[in-house]
Amino acid sequence: MSEKAVIGRFAPTPSGFMHAGNLLCAMLAYLSAKSKGGKFIIRIEDVDAMRCPRSAALDIIDTLEAVGIRSDEPIIWQSERTAAYKAAERLLSSRAQIYPCYCSRAELHAPEIARLPDGGILYPKTCKSLSAAQKAEKEKKVRPAFRISVPDEVITFTDGICGKQSQNLALECGDFILRRSDGVYAYQLAVVVDDGESDVSEVFRGADLLYDTPRQIYLQRLLGLPTPEYYHIPLVCDSSGRKLSKSEGDSAKRLFKSYSARQIIGELAFAANITDEPRPADIDELIPLYSADKIPKEIKLRIQN
Ligand code: GLU
Secondary structure, three states, rough: OOOOOOEEOOOOOOOOOOOOHHHHHHHHHHHHHHHOOOOEEEOOOOHHHHOOOHHHHHHHHHHHOOOOOOOOOOOHHHHHOOHHHHHHHHHHHHHEEEEEEEOHHHHHHOOOOOOOOOOOOOOOOOOOOOOOHHHHHOOOOOOOOEEEEOOEEEEEEEEOEEEEEEHHHHOOOOOOEEEEOOOOOOHHHHHHHEEEEEEEOOEEEEEEHHHHHHHHHHHHHHHHOOOOOOEOOOOEEEEOOOOOOOOHOOOHHHHHOOOHHHHHHHHHHHHOOOOOOOOOHHHHHHHHHHHHHOOOOOOOOOOOO
16 A cells, blocks of 8 residues: 655745744755655645735745745645635534624633633633524624534644643633634634645644644544644744744844855754754755754754844
8 A cells, every 4th residue: 555645834824924933844844744755835824814915925935935945836825715614614514513603802801711721712602502583683783703612522642743732622622713703714724624635744833833733633523634743843932042923023034134045044954953063055955864853842043133
């Protein structure tokens, strides 16, 4: 029996500039797929088109290209995939309860609502059992979001970097949003549908999304999609220990003002422990050196933008 082809991907949200940590994630996703003879694809997660200008996406694609990271397939744009998300929502609604939620932001963030470790809230199911008449009444004033109900079930998976993870969906995640009240499909749904459609077999992304993974596995199971291997990479810090962040203006593109593409790749590879010295390199030279076991639990970058 032939082994399934390896397909890796990098899926940035172009809500701002990509920082060096995002570039490092793209590099690891690329190296991992290529080191296994696989394909690498880029998907632009602009499902929330209002927050994601085309110019930011093009900027990310240019920055990736500048260091030799290209997609082996045409780039996928989530803003063009609403029909696929709609179809998945329809299928999900035949397999689990999806219900409208009319709660306001203020209601959801009231002090008595339990918080999740990722900063989200444990939805108290306020709207889960509304009658048709109650829904009709609320609908006059509020456009609802749509939530999927989760079972009292523990989802377990082993992350290639962070190790074994378990989460009880009912207690540690709660019924979560599939479609927002403005009609935009949630990241959780879009990511699962798109990874499934592209046959993605390995996912590299920041460790800030580790906590979201069990709910994505839940959706994969409902949709009959395989679960890829996950590699959640530690958030990248600068030399003073500050976490890089788009909102603080960290920008991978700006690094090119002071460093060459080869220097940047050399520094990223050194920070991720792929090489043992920060020597300039072309990305493809690193393919034979890559191994997931090398990726450290903390990543510190020496160069600044
Ligand atoms: N779009 C997300 C981000 O830019 C990554 C999502 C994913 O890789 O699943 O942080």
